[in-house]
Amino acid sequence: MPEGKKVSMREVxxxxxxxxxxxxxxxxxxxxxxxxxxxxxxxxxxxxGYRPNRLAQSLSGRYxxxxxxxxxxxxxxxxxxYFGELISGICDRAGKMGYKVMLEQAKPEFVKERQHIEIFxxxxxxxxxxxxxxxRHAWLKDFAEGKYPLIVVDNYFSQWNLDHVVCDYRSGAEQxxxxxxxxxxxxxxxxxAAQEIRTSRDVWDIYTSKLKSAGVDPQHGWVEDGQFTEEGxxxxxxxxxxxxxxxxxxxxxxxKMALGALHYLNVKNVNVPGQVSVVGFDDLRHAGFVTPTxxxxxxxxxxxxxxxxxxxxxxxxxxIERVAERLPVHLVMRESTAMAPTVGA
Amino acid sequence: MPEGKKVSMREVxxxxxxxxxxxxxxxxxxxxxxxxxxxxxxxxxxxxGYRPNRLAQSLSGRYxxxxxxxxxxxxxxxxxxYFGELISGICDRAGKMGYKVMLEQAKPEFVKERQHIEIFxxxxxxxxxxxxxxxRHAWLKDFAEGKYPLIVVDNYFSQWNLDHVVCDYRSGAEQxxxxxxxxxxxxxxxxxAAQEIRTSRDVWDIYTSKLKSAGVDPQHGWVEDGQFTEEGxxxxxxxxxxxxxxxxxxxxxxxKMALGALHYLNVKNVNVPGQVSVVGFDDLRHAGFVTPTxxxxxxxxxxxxxxxxxxxxxxxxxxIERVAERLPVHLVMRESTAMAPTVGA
DNA sequence: ATCGATTGGTAAACTGTTTTAACAAGCTGG
DNA sequence: CCAGCTTGTTAAAACAGTTTACCAATCGAT
Numbered sequence: 179m180p181e182g183k184k185v186s187m188r189e190v191x192x193x194x195x196x197x198x199x200x201x202x203x204x205x206x207x208x209x210x211x212x213x214x215x216x217x218x219x220x221x222x223x224x225x226x227g228y229r230p231n232r233l234a235q236s237l238s239g240r241y242x243x244x245x246x247x248x249x250x251x252x253x254x255x256x257x258x259x260y261f262g263e264l265i266s267g268i269c270d271r272a273g274k275m276g277y278k279v280m281l282e283q284a285k286p287e288f289v290k291e292r293q294h295i296e297i298f299x300x301x302x303x304x305x306x307x308x309x310x311x312x313x314r315h316a317w318l319k320d321f322a323e324g325k326y327p328l329i330v331v332d333n334y335f336s337q338w339n340l341d342h343v344v345c346d347y348r349s350g351a352e353q354x355x356x357x358x359x360x361x362x363x364x365x366x367x368x369x370x371a372a373q374e375i376r377t378s379r380d381v382w383d384i385y386t387s388k389l390k391s392a393g394v395d396p397q398h399g400w401v402e403d404g405q406f407t408e409e410g411x412x413x414x415x416x417x418x419x420x421x422x423x424x425x426x427x428x429x430x431x432x433x434k435m436a437l438g439a440l441h442y443l444n445v446k447n448v449n450v451p452g453q454v455s456v457v458g459f460d461d462l463r464h465a466g467f468v469t470p471t472x473x474x475x476x477x478x479x480x481x482x483x484x485x486x487x488x489x490x491x492x493x494x495x496x497x498i499e500r501v502a503e504r505l506p507v508h509l510v511m512r513e514s515t516a517m518a519p520t521v522g523a
Numbered sequence: 524m525p526e527g528k529k530v531s532m533r534e535v536x537x538x539x540x541x542x543x544x545x546x547x548x549x550x551x552x553x554x555x556x557x558x559x560x561x562x563x564x565x566x567x568x569x570x571x572g573y574r575p576n577r578l579a580q581s582l583s584g585r586y587x588x589x590x591x592x593x594x595x596x597x598x599x600x601x602x603x604x605y606f607g608e609l610i611s612g613i614c615d616r617a618g619k620m621g622y623k624v625m626l627e628q629a630k631p632e633f634v635k636e637r638q639h640i641e642i643f644x645x646x647x648x649x650x651x652x653x654x655x656x657x658x659r660h661a662w663l664k665d666f667a668e669g670k671y672p673l674i675v676v677d678n679y680f681s682q683w684n685l686d687h688v689v690c691d692y693r694s695g696a697e698q699x700x701x702x703x704x705x706x707x708x709x710x711x712x713x714x715x716a717a718q719e720i721r722t723s724r725d726v727w728d729i730y731t732s733k734l735k736s737a738g739v740d741p742q743h744g745w746v747e748d749g750q751f752t753e754e755g756x757x758x759x760x761x762x763x764x765x766x767x768x769x770x771x772x773x774x775x776x777x778x779k780m781a782l783g784a785l786h787y788l789n790v791k792n793v794n795v796p797g798q799v800s801v802v803g804f805d806d807l808r809h810a811g812f813v814t815p816t817x818x819x820x821x822x823x824x825x826x827x828x829x830x831x832x833x834x835x836x837x838x839x840x841x842x843i844e845r846v847a848e849r850l851p852v853h854l855v856m857r858e859s860t861a862m863a864p865t866v867g868a
Numbered sequence: 869a870t871c872g873a874t875t876g877g878t879a880a881a882c883t884g885t886t887t888t889a890a891c892a893a894g895c896t897g898g
Numbered sequence: 899c900c901a902g903c904t905t906g907t908t909a910a911a912a913c914a915g916t917t918t919a920c921c922a923a924t925c926g927a928t
Contacts, residue, residue, distance in 0.1 A: 184644065186884060197908045202886060212906060229644045233582040234884035238913045242578070244625075256610040257808060262602030269601070269626055278647065280589075281614055281624045299529065299574045301914095302623065408812040437812060444814040463602060467753040467782060468813060469789040531914060542878045547916060557876060579914030583883045 185226045194222045205230060236301065244278045245490060246303040248294070250310040251285040259462045260432070260479065264309055264331055267483025275491055277304075284308075289317045298326045304494045307331050307486055312374040327493040329501055331486045332479070333377050341493065341501035343486040347377040350475035351384035353509040354429055354457050362518035363427040363455060364394050367418040369404040369411055369439060371431035378431055381459070385429060400425060404435035411438025419454075426454060426518045433458035433465050433474055440468060440514065451516035461510055470513035478505050530571045539567045550575060581646065589623045590835060591648040593639070595655040596630040604807045605777070605824065609654055609676055612828025620836055622649075629653075634662045643671045649839045652676050652831055657719040672838040674846055676831045677824070678722050686838065686846035688831040692722040695820035695852040696729035699774055699802050702854060707863035708772040708800060709739050712763040714749040714756055714784060716776035723776055726804070730774060745770060749780035756783025764799075771799060771863045778803040778810050778819055785813060785859065796861035806855055815858035823850050 191198045196219060203211045204219040211219075222228075236242045247268060249255045256262070265279075272279045280303060288294065294317050297303050305327035311318060312333070321328040322338045330342040358366055368385050371378040382401075389396045399421035402414035411430055415438070419425055430436035436458030443450050450456055450470055458465060458474035465472040482505055489501040536543045541564060548556050549564040556564075567573075581587045592613060594600045601607070610624075617624045625648060633639065639662050642648050650672035656663060657678070666673040667683045675687040703711055713730050716723040727746075734741045744766035747759035756775055760783070764770055775781035781803030788795050795801055795815055803810060803819035810817040827850055834846040 188884075198885080199887080199908060199910095200906090203907090206886085210906060215906080229641055231582070231884050232645045232647060233578050233587070234913085235886075236913095237576070237578040237582055237884080237915090238886040247626075256601070256614070257604045257607030259602045259604065262607060265601040265626070269628060273628070273630075279626045281592075281610070281626060283614060283618070285618075296574055300577045302577060408809055412812070434809075437809065441812045441814055464753055464779075464782065464809075467757070467786045469786055533914080543915080544878060544880095544917080545876090548877090551916085555876060560876080576914050579883085580916080581883095582885090582914080583916040 185228045187228070187230065190219070190222055190226060190228050193226070194219050241494065242301055242304050243276060244280055244303045245272055245487065246280045246282050246297055246306045248282050248284050248306050248308045248311075250312075250315075251283050251288075252310075255283060255310070256281075259464075260434075260460060261309055263479035264483040267480035267485075268307055268331075268487045271484040271487040272491075275488070277487075277491060284311075284315065284317065295320060295326070305329070305490045307483075307490060312372060313337070313376070314374050327490055329486045329490045329493070332477075332482050333375060334502075335376060339500075341489065343482055343489060343501065343503040344377065344505070345477045345479070345482060345507050346504050347380045347507070348384055350459060350477070350507040350509070351381040352388065353507075354459070354475060355384060355388035357509060357511070357515070358427050358429065358455065358457065359388065359392050361427075361455065361515065364392070364518070365397075365400070365422065365425045365427075366394075367400045367402070367415075367422075367425045367428045369414040369418070369428060369430035369435045370401055371404065371406050371435070373403075381431055397422065404430060404438065406432055406434060408434050408438035408441065411435030412442040413438075415439035415442045419448075427457070427515070428454060429457045431459055433460040433462045433472065436472055436474065436514075437465070437468060440470075440472065444469075451514055453519060455515040455518070457515060466512065473512045473515040474510055475507050476510045477507050481505060530573045532573070532575065535564070535567055535571060535573050538571070539564050586839065587646055587649050588621060589625055589648045590617055590832065591625045591627050591642055591651045593627050593629050593651050593653045593656075595657075595660075596628050596633075597655075600628060600655070601626075604809075605805060606654055608824035609828040612825035612830075613652055613676075613832045616829040616832040617836075620833070622832075622836060629656075629660065629662065640665060640671070650674070650835045652828075652835055657717060658682070658721070659719050672835055674831045674835045674838070677822075677827050678720060679847075680721060684845075686834065688827055688834060688846065688848040689722065689850070690822045690824070690827060690852050691849050692725045692852070693729055695804060695822070695854070696726040697733065698852075698854040699804075699820060700729060700733035702856070702860070703772050703774065703800065703802065704733065704737050706772075706800065706860065709737070709863070710742075710745070710767065710770045710772075711739075712745045712747070712760075712767075712770045712773045714759040714763070714773060714775035714780045715746055716749065716751050716780070718748075726776055742767065749775060749783065751777055751779060753779050753783035753786065756780030757787040758783075760784035760787045764793075772802070772860070773799060774802045776804055778805040778807045778817065781817055781819065781859075782810070782813060785815075785817065789814075796859055798864060800860040800863070802860060811857065818857045818860040819855055820852050821855045822852050826850060 187198050187201050191201045201219055204216050269279050307329055309331045311330060319338045330340050332344050334342040334344050386396050402417045404410035404414040415428055428439050430439055436456055440456050443454055448454055458472050461474045461476035465474050485503055532543050532546050536546045546564055549561050614624050652674055654676045664683045675685050677689050679687040679689050731741050747762045749755035749759040760773055773784050775784055781801055785801050788799055793799055803817050806819045806821035810819050
């Protein structure tokens, strides 16, 4: 069936005794083609196993049918379940909508060479999904004018006018704080994440305001940066508890830091949740497979990725309205949290 | 500096008062162009901010400068640190060599529609890196003839003649078994992974033969499938220990299953490594952040990905010899292993 | 002075599509 | 009976480069 040499549209046209324009129109289901001709050509296409060259298609057409996923320049960025969930959602949705997905990393030289613009100018892609971005990523402002479509995934910016699809971090933080306060915790530590990320600042914000509205004066010493990593989370837990051993709960900005904290407490023989409760943020797959299992906020990352992808494709095809979606999150109560130990017990 | 409208090669040629052929040759550093002309044209290119359209370049040239990474059709396939490490290595190396990376998933419909061939015929990519493949992936045999370049990453096949870059799983398994035997373990359980993966069979093979050469008769009940997941690992550990409570060590085919097993043992208050030692395989990032930290085999997955990528590009550019690389691995001793408890103690 | 080689450059063909304007044939209405 | 409208098809232009064959000018050697 499939011919030895690759067959082109000209070849199909020649054998079908029609023009290439006709073959092209058959391929694109143009209604100007008669039923009979359509059938004849289609049959030949199937028999020859003809597949249109998409380089030529994109060259003459308006779209490349390719999207870029831009990841931060962290070493081993892909080996991260957080990004993995987002990318899963993106790829699945893109595939369903006939799009291909290309991977890029926003390394310093990438941005310096203005490759984030170049991939549009050279027609590699139709749009960008920006993952893991923060306030220091100044290259994002090149997309504020809207010349090239870009959607910020799971973060947002007030300084630049950018499309975004994001989880409702504020609501998640509220749920955590309400829950901890309800369990009687008052001296709550906070393992902070990068301050240049807007959603992280939102969470800190809620942490502080919720404490205050519960009549607690948030101590400086209760907060420590954990750099988003297990190591950082462990160190932060140590720092907080050494500064104030009376802290009864730790709220971490993401699961990895929470797991690091958990590990540190286990090593130090601090009972979780008996002496200290721990809460994470993300609900990574293995948060349910540590001891004790981790109470955390479930983020619909797969859905965030999928929706961002869909909105981006809409933008590519002419959507005018800004994209600004916020997806609901919910607290998952597991074993790492319990009533605060009674004072003096 | 950058013009409002996009500038083409013709435009550059017109302004430089040379032919497009000359501009093309300047761009490709063709030595037929004189120093003076080269300078003149290059300066204009820089001033205009001209960037060649790579669709046109690929259309007339031989290469697309794009590689596909083919992932298995697991739900949330990307949210896996194992694949993440491989992809990190691939992307970094591809970027350095001027290649872009495209993501694909080998879902049933993808293969049924022969899209794995179509991405070549339609000129989406120059080559494929196949991750997470197994004996049931019959589509791989379409690449045995070598018409389109494909490299199997971290697995290999004897039934099909395919290029591959793989970790030395046999050596890793030997190191584990030697170590466990040396610690005095004899009743060693094995949390198996998919039997359709050649490297997994290799590990099982070594497990059995090493036991035998130590004079131990491998019991049927000591082996249980863990499906590569935490849940599966936990269930497998339970099954093995319920069948034979005298087992003193568990060897898992990957870290996720080992962590599942560890979790199960923690929950059951079985002391690790006091009563049961646990060994994994992969050395994922967070294997060092569980309690106790996991003894495991470190696989150079980042390097495997990078090397596979490099070899694939060589193949694309005409390399004739088969690719069959095997990278060394080593045991990382942490806290989850110890001397076997003395009998009757 | 003339032949042959070398150097630097160009016109034109080629890659494989989409799209537009034009056009022939058939049909309808006045 | 013919102007005007559909309907179906096509030639040709456009997309934006690379590559090849050829050509003019210069140079060295006889």
